[in-house]
Amino acid sequence: MFTEIIEILDRFLSFFEQSLAFLGHHLFLIFGLLAIVASVTMVFAKNAVHSVLAFLATMICTAACYFTLQAEFLAVAQLLVYAGGIVVLFLFVVMLVELSRFKENRLFQRQTPLAMFVVLLGVVGFLTMFRRLIFAPSASEALTLSPELAEGLDVAGQNAQAISRGMFTGYLLPFETMSVILLIALIGAVVLAKQERV
Amino acid sequence: MIMVSMNTVLFISFTLFSIGVLGVLIRRNALIILMCVELMLNAANINLIAFARHSGTVAGQAFALLVMGLAAAEVAIGLALVVSLYRKKDTVQVDDINLLKG
Structure with a gap:
């Protein structure tokens, strides 16, 4: 009885450990996708304060991306400059200009469908132009620092x-x-x- | 060991940049347009840092730091412009500012 429980617990814990290790290996991807979600929220939010908060989330996720790329100083600088300074400035101005009067107006420009089409065209054009470069086998291998390269960035x-x-x-x-x-x-x-x- | 491939970095920074361009093109609020410009600068920064790590030199990180300072200066000027615009024209919607429209 007890051994069965311990076995199940053990299996669960090993599964947990494996999934945690998997998440740890793909931290950049996770924070990058979170940054993308937050930035989409930023563009399409109705309320300007919500937009600023989504901007804050985007900046924090970007700082986490810098951490995973082993740029610790830049990550901390990003947190200080953006989360500490720029977001506060934005919030200050949002409260200063009293945006509630504009609420009944349109949110988006008149040329929105055209703009979306142009951006989509740009994305497709870029991907077709650089598909050889982006999907090259050398681009898909993991960025690992060899010791002589790590010396230049002084990662250790x-x-x-x-x-x-x-x-x-x-x-x-x-x-x-x-x-x-x-x-x-x-x-x-x-x-x-x-x-x-x- | 965190595994990051160049593909992932390029795709994520490209997506962030495209969202920034889209935001600049479709929003009417000048504040949100400024935030989207910041987002584009950050997408470029991710690329700079990834290539710095790829090549093992410190140049990319140094330039990312300079870009960060430039972004801060740009936000200060942009927000001052928004505030003075609000004072003069009583609006922060960019398509209400059409003095030069023929």
Whole structure:
């Protein structure tokens, strides 16, 4: 009696472990599909606040995708910049502009069927153009890091260190340009959102 | 060991990008159009990171970080534009803004 129960329990646990391992192997796919579902919700949501929340879900799923691609620093930066900063900005503006007045109006543009057709055409055209590349056998094998490749990204050590080394040696000029762009954006946002005095 | 193949990455980022394009084309609300632009930038970022991992160099991750900063700057400017538009024209629907329409 007891041995049977233990056997059933054991079988169940091993099944559970196997399915957990399967899920663990395909984490990128799972989070990618979740991101796609959330982004579809974002585009078709009626309420703008729901749209912003779906955007937040999309960004979190994208950050999880970065984690599975072993870009830990970028994943954390994504969470900080998007989930922490940009979503709050969007929510702030949604509450500022009082969208409830527009609720009775149409949600979509007049050219929606045409736009959907064009996007579908683009998708089909892209897939036919690059089908050899995408379905090539070399593209379907798993991305595994060989040790000499892993050294460049410093996956075993600290990812942030590797990025900063690349950023401050090879890509110093883009980095400095980015700081100027951020300054311009800061000043531009203040100037644009300021009240008219004239 | 997480198994990621290049196919999966390309398909998912391509789908996300297409959804972003669709959102920009069909929505009337300027805020949601901005969010869809962000979505497209993120799809490009996924590709950059996957290719960085494929080639084992840090260039893709560095550029993904730069794209992230650029996206933040773009959102700040875009939202300032939306707010000033709301103040001047009292609307955030993009097809109500037709000053240049002949």
